[in-house]
Amino acid sequence: MKLREEDLMDILVGATILGCGGGGSLEEGWKLIKRELKKGRKFRLVDVDDVPNDKIVASPYYVGSLGGNSKDNLAVKSFILLEEFIGEKFFGVVSTEMGGHNTAAALTTAAELGLPLIDAxxxxxxxxxxxHSVYYIRGYNMCPFSVVTAYEDKIIFSRTRDDLHAEKLVRSIVKVTGANVGVTSHPIRGKIFKRTIIRNAISLAMDIGKSVRKAKEEDKNWVLSLLELGGFLLFKGECVYMERREGSGFTIGEFELQVIEFYLKMRT
Known part of the structure; x- marks a missing residue:
């Protein structure tokens, strides 16, 4: 399906909610989307089963902190770099996680390169x-993967000890450069991809975002609107304290919630 501007915002809002505070800033992610829309780029979403068994899909994203800058299209550059290393054009783009910024990174990489985003x-x-991915659980390594820094350093990791070590290596690059880096990882053939990936994740995000938008238009409680999509209300409360700081390539912090009312009955 072709994604309209309204669909794109719904996806990012839904991804932000599913991200539970991670995955980057919705505001920064929307800036990426708007930039591509102004250039006349088209956004397409295709089903997992549309991926040919013999074609490769891969995941472009940013690694760093919430405050990082991604204006230099580093995710796109890392995607192209990995294609060049493997020597094969990829069929499409896969989101690495749900979040306002990294879901946008997948969307805009696909749009800029004229590729579809897979609904996964x-x-x-x-x-x-x-x-932290379904690939790791199923025993599929993230290598080879590419990293591009804000200084135009271009790095290919053809092999690492394991994915835990790969995480440490990439996070060290973020710490040294002091900025987000673009990464593309998990180049996976369609046959393996179809039996491994979480399906319909983008559609779910879009449904959540649409539910929130409709509730706000009708001046209703958008949190309660999510119950119709299978959620449950655990408690009502307010955030009474929050601290956030940058450190070691992460945004680190803590918050305190004061519960006003518990809801013990959960949907099953």
């Missing part, structure tokens, strides 16, 4: 480290 995700929510 590697985690189904935002995750703190690179090895």
């Amino acid at each position: 995700d590697m985690a189904g929510r935002a995750v703190p480290e690179l090895h």
Whole structure:
């Protein structure tokens, strides 16, 4: 399907909610989308089963902190770099995690390169480290993968000890350069991809975002609107304290929630 501007915003809002505070800033992600829309780029979403068994799909994203800058299209550059290393054009783009910024990175990489975004995700929510994915659970390594820094350093990791070590290596690059880096990883053939990936993740994000938008238009409680999509209300409360800081390539912090009312009955 062709994605309209309204669909794109719904996807990012839904991805931000699924990200549970991770996956980057919705505002920064929307800047990426708007930039591509102004250039007349087209956004396409295709089903997992549309991926040919013998073709490769891969995941472009940013690694760093919430405050990082991604204006230099580093995710796109890392995607192209990995294609060049493997010597094969990829069929499409896969989101690495749900979040306002990294879901946008997948969308805009696909749009800029004229590729489809696959209706899938590697985690189904935002995750703190690179090895937190369904591929890792199923025993598929993220190598080879590419990294491009804000200084135009271009790095290919053809092999690492394991994905946990790969996480440490990439995070070290972020720390040394002091900025987000673009990464493309998990070049996977369609046959393996279809039996591994989390399906319909982008559609779910779009449904969530649409539910929020409709509730706001009708001046309804958008949180309660999500219950119709299978969620449950655990408690009502407010955030009474929050601290956030940058450190070691992460955004680190803590927050405190004051519960006003518990809801013990959960949907099953």
